[in-house]
Amino acid sequence: MAVTAKLLLCGQTLIRDADSNNVSVINIYEGMIAQGFPLLMPWFSFLAILEREEGDPRVLEGRYDIRLGDTVLVAGPMRVDFQDKMRARQMLRIAGLVINAPGVVSARFFIGPDELGEYRFEVERGAGPVAEVIPDNTAANQPAPDAQPQAGQGQHH
Secondary structure (H helix, E strand, O other): OOOEEEEEEEEEEEEEOOOOOOEEEEEEOOEEEEOOOOEEEEEEEEEEEEEOOOOOOOEEEEEEEEEEOOEEEEEEEEEEEOOOOOEEEEEEEEEEEEEOOOEEEEEEEEEOOEEEEEEEEEEEEOOOOOOOOOOOHHHHOOOOOOOOOOOOOOOOO
8 A cells, every 4th residue: 555645734724615626725834923822723724635556445544633742632533535536635624722832733644553644833932912002093084073174175166
């Protein structure tokens, strides 16, 4: 058996277009600075593109794990069905992944005992909560309801 991982990737969202069957990964996780822990990642997606050779089984039992360092955060089985194709996509969405400390997050995919690949990114500790006041300029651009037009504004002869 010579199944290989052509691509492993983690991001916020995976989208599969119903018409074209193309997959998009939105907000790829390359690294992250958390202002505090635990860090709740409301959406975590994992994409694995696998390829098989002629003569390899059509259906295989796979599994994945998502880790922070050596700690398994989420793991489970994932059946791979190539159907009549040589390539298969495995997509996983996790709602509410909790990262408890800074470290390296890794997503791995296995067929049987063999690890086919791993995607890694680092979560670093930031300086702490950062507040930024964002002014609402929409109200400032509107005249008061009882305001009289100034010279040259609103009066045309």
